[in-house]
Amino acid sequence: MPRPTKQSPERGDARTRLLEAARDVIRQKGFxxxxxxxLCQSAGVTKGAFFHHFKTKDALGVAAADFWAExxxxxxxGAPYHEPDDPLDRVLAYLExxxxxxxxxxxxxxxxxxxxxxxVHDSIPAIRDACAKSxxxxxxxxxxxxxxxxxxxxxxxxxxxxxxxRHTQAVLQGGFILAKATGNxxxxxxxxxxxxxxxxxxxxxxxxxxxxxxxKEKTNDQP
Amino acid sequence: MPRPTKQSPERGDARTRLLEAARDVIRQKGFxxxxxxxLCQSAGVTKGAFFHHFKTKDALGVAAADFWAExxxxxxxGAPYHEPDDPLDRVLAYLExxxxxxxxxxxxxxxxxxxxxxxVHDSIPAIRDACAKSxxxxxxxxxxxxxxxxxxxxxxxxxxxxxxxRHTQAVLQGGFILAKATGNxxxxxxxxxxxxxxxxxxxxxxxxxxxxxxxKEKTNDQP
DNA sequence: CACAACATACCGACTGTATTGTATGTATGT
DNA sequence: ACATACATACAATACAGTCGGTATGTTGTG
Numbered sequence: 001m002p003r004p005t006k007q008s009p010e011r012g013d014a015r016t017r018l019l020e021a022a023r024d025v026i027r028q029k030g031f032x033x034x035x036x037x038x039l040c041q042s043a044g045v046t047k048g049a050f051f052h053h054f055k056t057k058d059a060l061g062v063a064a065a066d067f068w069a070e071x072x073x074x075x076x077x078g079a080p081y082h083e084p085d086d087p088l089d090r091v092l093a094y095l096e097x098x099x100x101x102x103x104x105x106x107x108x109x110x111x112x113x114x115x116x117x118x119x120v121h122d123s124i125p126a127i128r129d130a131c132a133k134s135x136x137x138x139x140x141x142x143x144x145x146x147x148x149x150x151x152x153x154x155x156x157x158x159x160x161x162x163x164x165x166r167h168t169q170a171v172l173q174g175g176f177i178l179a180k181a182t183g184n185x186x187x188x189x190x191x192x193x194x195x196x197x198x199x200x201x202x203x204x205x206x207x208x209x210x211x212x213x214x215x216k217e218k219t220n221d222q223p
Numbered sequence: 224m225p226r227p228t229k230q231s232p233e234r235g236d237a238r239t240r241l242l243e244a245a246r247d248v249i250r251q252k253g254f255x256x257x258x259x260x261x262l263c264q265s266a267g268v269t270k271g272a273f274f275h276h277f278k279t280k281d282a283l284g285v286a287a288a289d290f291w292a293e294x295x296x297x298x299x300x301g302a303p304y305h306e307p308d309d310p311l312d313r314v315l316a317y318l319e320x321x322x323x324x325x326x327x328x329x330x331x332x333x334x335x336x337x338x339x340x341x342x343v344h345d346s347i348p349a350i351r352d353a354c355a356k357s358x359x360x361x362x363x364x365x366x367x368x369x370x371x372x373x374x375x376x377x378x379x380x381x382x383x384x385x386x387x388x389r390h391t392q393a394v395l396q397g398g399f400i401l402a403k404a405t406g407n408x409x410x411x412x413x414x415x416x417x418x419x420x421x422x423x424x425x426x427x428x429x430x431x432x433x434x435x436x437x438x439k440e441k442t443n444d445q446p
Numbered sequence: 447c448a449c450a451a452c453a454t455a456c457c458g459a460c461t462g463t464a465t466t467g468t469a470t471g472t473a474t475g476t
Numbered sequence: 477a478c479a480t481a482c483a484t485a486c487a488a489t490a491c492a493g494t495c496g497g498t499a500t501g502t503t504g505t506g
Contacts, residue, residue, distance in 0.1 A: 014455075014456070015455095028345045028346070029342075029345065029346050030253070030255055030341065030342040030343075030346075032253055032255035032256040032342075033255040033342065033346065035490080035491065035492085036491075036492060036493085037490090037491080037492095045456080045457090046456070046457050046458060047457085047458075047459095047492090047493085047494095048455090048456055048457045048458065048495095048497095049455075049456050049457075050493095051492090051493065051494080052454085052455060052456060052457095053455090053456095056492080056493080057492065057493090106344065106345065107345070114341075114400050115341055117400055117403050117404045118253065118337075118338055118341045118342070118400060118403060119253040119255075119256065119341070119342060120253075121329065121403035121404065121406070122251045122252065122329065122330070122403075123251070123252050123253075123256065128403075128404065131404060132404040132405055135401070135404055136404070136405075159416075159417070159420070163413050163416075163417070164417065166401060166410060166413065166414070167394075167413065167414050167417040169397070169401065170394060170397030170398045170400065170401050170410075170411075170414040171390075171393060171394060171397055171414075172397065173396070173397035173400040173401070174392070174393030174394055174395065174396035174397030174398070174400070175393045175397070177337050177340055177341060177393065177396040177397070178358070178389060178392065178393050178396070180340050180341060180344035180345075180351075181340045181344065181351065181354060181355040181358055181359070182355055182359075183344070187389060187393075188393075190386050190389065190390065191389070191390050191393040191394075193382075193386075194382070194386070194387065194390040194421065197382070197421070197425075198417065198420070198421040198424065201421065201424040201425075202420075202424075237481075237482070238481095258464080258465060258466085259465075259466065259467085260464090260465075260466095268482080268483095269482070269483050269484075270466090270467085270483085270484085271481090271482055271483050271484070272481075272482050272483075274466090274467065274468080275480085275481060275482060275483095276481090276482095279466085279467080280465095280466070280467090447506100448505100448506090449504105449505090449506095450503100450504090450505090450506105451502100451503085451504085451505105452501105452502080452503080452504100453500100453501085453502075453503095454499100454500080454501075454502095455498100455499085455500080455501095456497105456498085456499080456500095457496105457497080457498075457499095458495105458496100458497090459494105459495090459496095459497105460493105460494080460495080460496105461492105461493090461494075461495100462491100462492095462493095462494105463490105463491085463492090463493105464489105464490085464491075464492095465488100465489085465490075465491090466487105466488090466489085466490095467486105467487085467488085467489100468485100468486080468487075468488095469484100469485090469486080469487095470483100470484090470485085470486100471482105471483080471484085471485100472481100472482085472483075472484105473480105473481085473482080473483095474479105474480085474481085474482100475478105475479090475480085475481100476477100476478085476479085476480100
């Protein structure tokens, strides 16, 4: 009701508003605990609009995962980490970029599809598959640079670019969990620091010139 | 009703059975999607028993996290990875142990408290805190061996034992997410492989003697 | 270009059921 | 006699999804 549609330029964007609401609310409360009414209220639309655009709540979950894949693809494609000529520099710049965007409230930097995967992996295959497509699709964009760097530097040490690309995503997802457990994004950045150190090590580089993220405990961290 | 209590030796274990049911069902369906009836049915007890032992569903969540902390503590304390005299060997043996227990169905090897943290971090602080206590409590048991190894080998390279201990948990949690996304535990083991390579690198060791887990794609893995 | 015919986007009350929690009763050990 | 450990029926509400509507644009036709 707040800002509806009648005679207004933003007509027809109820679907987009619902997807944006899903992106944010589900990251805060999870998929199962988010009700259709929650989403309608957050998007400022009615139930009628919801079920006009999405057949079921599960269908919205799939659409939200697809929306996430599209918007994050655009974000990463437009990011500056592709600039370096050296593929290894691009990989390191990617990690720096990932660390840099871990900031603000938890629901702003965590991963929608990682969150949904945890919840629905066994009960809603359609959503799980859409999430997997997003995660591994993104990993694949990394794989090219990693493989180029690996070949260029003639590294052959028992790991593949595909596997390392996946590992970067695992580290990020795991960092988000620790950050959620404490309410402290530093814990996610800290794992990216370790990951960067690992990648440098794999390619025989020295440690990073500066130690940048001294973990300052902010919230309820355990002994 | 199936195997209740009357006049039977397993009298009084409804609480334990509910906690075991919670451990398994919540890992499959998530906390919010698991109903009290689900738990009662899975445990073979009635609603009356449930609310006799737990004031609310949230209270069961807290108790399940505590139960998880206790049982996993016992598991890890009794595990053979403590045997080596060299603290670094103990750390590496820990990682090997973690890799070894990633097997079977998803709900058998994934982490209850990591799963619950994702869902409730923003809405049910009591459960989140109980989960955080379990995660960081376990990390702390690792920290001692890592720090001992670090001091013994005189490593001072900008990382702390505390931070590396946390990172191991992040890698495991992230590996579980990738495994859930694909239904393939190999992806979790693969990240442990990378983590082990990282730890060896930090301590100046060569790569592991044998490459043990060639990731064989089993399920719906993306391009 | 007027206008009917249709399609799309949305509204909001309503329904049936699922779900948490309660209230009361009963058996059993101490 | 009393507390503990359950069982069963029930209440109150929350939830996903439905249904009949309206408003607005779009398209085809004379």
